[in-house]
Amino acid sequence: MTDEQKRKLEQKLWDIANTLRGKMGADEFRDYILGFIFYKYLSERMHGYADRILGDDGMAYTDIPEGTPQGEEFLSAVRDASLEALGYFLRPSELFTAIARRGAEGAFILGDLKTILNNIERSTMGTESEEDFDHLFEDLDLSSTKLGRTEDAKNELIAKVLTHLDAIDFALDDADSDVLGDAYEYLIGQFASGAGKKAGEFYTPQEVSTILARIVTTGKTRLRSVYDPTCGSGSLLLRVAREVSQVDDFYGQEMNRTTYNLARMNMILHGVSYRNFNLRQEDTLEHPQHEGQLFEAIVANPPFSAKWSARPLFLTDDRFAQYGRLAPASKADFAFVQHMLAHLDDNGAMAVVLPHGALFRGGAEGAIREFIIREKNWLDAVIGLPANIFYGTGIPTCIMVFKKCRETEDVLFVDASGCFEKAKNQNYLRPADIDRIVTAFRTRSEDPRFAHKASREEIAGNGWNLNIPRYVESFEAEPEIDLASVVADIRRIDAAMVGIDARIRAFCAELGLEAPV
Template sequence: MKHLSHNEMVSKEAVYGISALRRRFQHFNDNHTGLCVLSVVLLKYVNDYLECRRRHYERVHKNDMDVINRKMKRERFVLPPDTDFTSLHKKINAYPLNAGTLLNQITSSIELANEEMLGGLLRSVDFNNATHVGTSIADWPKFLVNLVDVVGKMTLASEITDQAVDAELLLEYIWSRWLNQTNSSAAEQHYAPANLGRLVIKLLNPKSGCRIYDPSCKAGSLLIEAAAAVTDDENNPSGNFALYGQEAQAAATYLARIRLLIRELDGAQISLSDPIRNPLKAENGELIKFDIVLSNLPWNIQNWGYEEAKNDVFKRFKWGLVPEMKGDWAYIQHMISTTSSEGRIGVIIPTGLLFREGKERLIRQAIVENNILDAVIMLPVNLFFYTKLACAIIILDKNRGEKKNILFVDASKEFEVDKRQNRLREIDIEHIYSTYDNFKNTGSTTSTEISNSTVVSPEDVSNHNFSFYVPMYIPTNTDNKESINCMELELKIVELRKSLEEVRIGIKNNFQLLGI
């Protein structure tokens, strides 16, 4: 049995407490309830963080209250009088029927005092909004009283443990059990597998001073990983970077902001907005340009903004407008348009994007002809919790200079089976990175870690009708040819099913217009 550290024990106890609360009030499994839970957890984190800082200053400054109070005023957060968690707990237990009103008052007061850090977070949640609970409205104050009591027993910041990791297990549990109505599969889509995200970021190699952007940041996982990976010219960790993210889903945006705060990534700018319809703009109205752009995009993005894209003032989709029900390449074109002239892009995609025809082929052609395609990496099947299909990483580079050739890597066999899904090991990540790094340095795949890799000319890609499908470029031996054919067949079946569904939706809409 694995020995649990103090940090993990606190996390387990916190999850057990929230789990017991959920079982007792299981009729409140909706998004609003989940946001209420997250808000109270955030309040406790702020309270615990400030308490830890105060204790630190008391030790250092020998209880010199003037110095301690001055330093506390310059801390990340401030708590107005009578808004600490102990006061909240006492007030709610004294006036349980007014729990919602008391929470609204305290959260509003704290947000107003911390507008730069917490603006748009706490006041966006109304603890008196009980319309969602229906016939169980009488239980709502009881739920809030119990929630404050359970969270009050947690330690979400500590001087001797990593409070970020300590709290994140709890946040992930709340996300999967409250904000997705117990649908952990839906929740999983907002978290790229950690090792997969680490691979993308290692390939992009963010450096000190860079701006990092994720147009579909979900719960913020890739931004958090990227921040941890930024290094200076001597490959030492650097805190000199800027994080930007957009997310169209309110609950995911809320969670991402809290996770980044707990990681003390206070300067991160996470916007609740649609990157196609409302891209991030600078003060002069132009698109903000980024040095590193990365994302684990939703697969086969539907209703992505086709009509708005027709008249896009930024001309982001000059290489082609993809169908309304398949917006993946629209998002990738947006990523290209928001990347600086020396910037780099890494995106995790379904393998169907590598070979689909129509407008998508024309976009791939433009990417090759504009010399920004650096590498295509085929990954194993079943890396995600919510789908068994294989995925790929494409690396785009706007500063390839005279280099024209493209690296294709078949890393589909680089994994280990881990419970219900496959997992990239550290050795797999290192193999893929070493192969790519060798290509960047030498332009070849000589002496690389992965033998199933090749360097291809743009002319060769043109001869293959601008398909990026990796097995078309890497000779396969007899032993694994059958498995590759099966994979290709499976992908085509999925594409056909999606196309059939689109036809059905079109027929249904036409019938509605005809009044049938």
């Protein structure tokens, strides 16, 4: 897909979103648009798969006569194969195109659409994919009065949206099978930027995601596993996969139910098999769902300075016990760090976005920082990012990088706070900025006013405070003033002025004039 084709596709998708824009808030119409895109994807994937396996019999899936003994026999065979290969099943009459065309012709489709979405989930019951499809469409509420005051009004609006979507060719048969997934991710980004903090909580800007992904994949072409304990819509996990030839398995946890549903959809839309992702919905700190598992790559953008219980009982939890301290209840930043480190494999890398305060706050956080650096030597790099690059907050942030088996004892500090271009509402990192940051991390070379390798002794001398200006000078230092030279210059000027004054007086005397005072 060319950039021009992608731009046109994105415009069409946003036009469809605008059909619902006046009816409800951004986070609400997001659920409808993305839910219908997902239904279309499942339908087209089902249709293409069924046509391929029926090809030897010279049949097309939509030609199967439903309701007849022979037709149902074919459908039973297709169903078994589809559940094994795709993890779900749709009958020919349940395909997106069939229902969209009926709606375009004026038929009442709301009841059938509700049944079809329920049937997708029901088709997985008792199978390996059941948990990945469980309640996946629960946020697509077709009975909501926000779609219209009457059933006919709701039906008309939904039929219009489905008709527009049906006209879009997502080119699922092309080699670039990520087209629909990219379109989905585009809409997620648009909703996040348009809806501020509420929608931005589950989405990390692509430029930041790219930096995190390139950091944890440095030196690797394949990953056994990647994990995000606050996975949001799953886009950060998928970004990591773009930096290597293969990721075997994806793991994640998300507290918000709606966002968790988006993440599962996002995985499937990007062609990740239900067998290769394990996403769970729960509070990561309070109820971790992947206990005892270690991951080769870990990335996260946790909610900044979130509250958590910090119960004393956690001091016996394997994730926190060795530190002897818990992150304060008012700021869970280091609780997430401790949780992630507990899941990091010895040959792995971990990159997490945190607010700048995590670098220098004292108390328990200071003690945890000291333990990580002095006792374990796990901190690999600190990268300062520009302010105002996240949706819904303008605070400056940083990336902290950790590795358990490091070949050096220094810590790389990178000040990228000036690496941005200002846009209308927020700043953003340019491709050149991303490249400079990643290159600095990979080469670990000194760069005046940008990158510095600090020894543990230097960090200890700063009281384990990691505030970046302590290690990287951001501006040219003022030249040192030579006071003796300044005094000598003043004396020379004074002497010269005395000579000039004498000549003026002599000249005035010759002319018989009174010399000026």
